[in-house]
Amino acid sequence: MPIEIQDRDKFIDISGRAIECRVVKKEKTSKVKARTRRYLYTIKVRLDELNDFLKKLKCKKIVEIGPKGEKKEISLQ
DSSP: EEEOOOOHHHHHHHHHOOOOSEEEEEESEEEEEEEOOEEEEEEEEGGHHHHHHHHOOOSOOOEEOOTTTTTEEOOOO
């Protein structure tokens, strides 16, 4: 069962332990998921704030999930 986090700073700290982070975009919001060894953590972010939030994440790998399930790795450097 995923654990939803409300605090962005806490999610950024968790992302440092994450194996992979995934981004699922919807109409007005996006869901960012951080997979650790034990849990899946999620947070909802508005689309206009998404790029700034993704730059702060400490994930080793960030993957965007498209509408048809296709995966695309994001590089933010």
